Amino acid sequence: MTLAEMTKSDLEQMLKELQAQYNGFKSKNLKLDMSRGKPAPEQLEYCKEILYCLNGNFKSENGIDVRNYGMPDGIPEAKRLFAQILEVDPANVIVGGNSSLSLMFDIIGNAYEKGVLPGMKPWSKVEQPKFLCPVPGYDRHFSVTKFFGFEMINIPMNDDGPDMDLVEELVSNDESIKGIWCVPKYSNPSGVTYSETVVKRLGSLKPAAKDFRIFCDNAYVVHHLNLENQDKLYNIYQACVEGGNEDMVYLFTSTSKITFPGSGVCAMAASPANVEYTRRLLSVKTIGYNKLNQLLHARFLKDIDGVLNVMVLHATSIRPKFAMVQQVLNRGLAGLGCANWSNPHGGYFVSFDTMEGCAKRVYNLCVEAGVTLTPAGATYPYGIDPSDCNIRISPTYPPINELEQAMELLAIVVKIVSIEKLLA
Secondary structure (H helix, E strand, O other), rough: HHHHHOOHHHHHHHHHHHHHHHHHHHHOOOEEOOOOOOHHHHHOOOOHHHOOOOOOOOOOOOEEOOOOOOOOOHHHHHHHHHHHHHHOHHHHHOOOOOOHHHHHHHHHHHHHHOOOOOOOOOOHOOOOOOOEEOOOHHHHHHHHHHHHOOOOEEEEEEEEEOOOHHHHHHHHHOOOEEEEEEOOOOOOOOOOOOOHHHHHHOOOOOOOOOOOEEEEEEOOOOOOOOHHHHHOOOOHHHHHHHOOHHHEEEEEEOOOOOHHHOOOOEEOOOOOOHHHHHHHHHHHHHOOOOOOHHHHHHHHHHHHHHHHHHHHHHHHHHHHHHHHHHHHHHHHHOOOOOOEEOOOOOOOEEEEEEOOHHHHHHHHHHHHHEEEEEOOOOOHHHHOOOOEEEEEEEEOOHHHHHHHHHHHHHHHHHHHHHHHHHOO
16 A cells, blocks of 8 residues: 555654654764775775786886876877777777766866867857756756856656657757757666666767767766676777767776775767867867876776676675665655666665655654665755655675665655645
């Protein structure tokens, strides 16, 4: 029976019992932080041997000493590694520092100041540039476009990716729309992987703006919970080539959740024209990124098989945590009609939806009881969820016993807030 089908007296009695359980949690003085998707401490141990794999040999395969200047767009073995991860040619790759978000910021900043390609109008000269934002989505993406003053337009996410009918309608009729954010595999936070149909429609867009760009953040491209049950993603760069839009997409990824989040390596892939122009603009900012770190990663990971071997270890650590989330939420909330949540095959998050108008109160009550979640609204541009229903769950960092407590508290709080809403 759903909560909405219960009598008022039954709801009032249930609310009294739930409030007693909630107060029991408050008395424990919990301090559990699930606000961001971070690898757990044991995951950081999987790659500690990376620190010792140079063994005094500091030369890249082309003979360049990585301790010195040179190769501002990356050493060849690092380019080859990221080309395998992103399924592109190594010539299409620029290897950067430790943060793919920094590269995204730089690319948008370059387009804002100089235009996306030579001769194109800088985005700063557009009266009110706009950006499409699939929601729920990644808060740091929205922070970048907010920083540059873009008007951000919500695009609903479906089970197979963003609402492409709406995307096609908007970009084909509005020249001020300059880009779209995409996390095409195990999206943050829903865990959705874009279908082949959605990817091909993205690649075949006919934007009114000739400088429209797809910012494709493939942060979780190899982050499967189970290699035998992994999602498949159609090659988005290939889809753009097939659609006659080779210059329309930038691909980004990093090793942040493969090796060390604070000391990884990132990369961008794009068309030859985009790569050449980006290389020229980035050369003003830097003489070169950390090539020692690039060589460490190339020597340690070697190739895509080496990457997947490490990801099997990560999956061993986090798979039971994702299973625990599903187990506790099903036990506490299934069938009550007050919440729904995703059950992804990979990535770092579970997307949780309360009844409309309840997410902020759920978040606040959890914080009061000692469990910090990602703030309600963070998965939408400007921090405003129009329905006030989405909460991002980040299961990877806490020990599993703490995660179980946090999920049990969340289930109790969701029922309290839902009953309060129904009784009101």
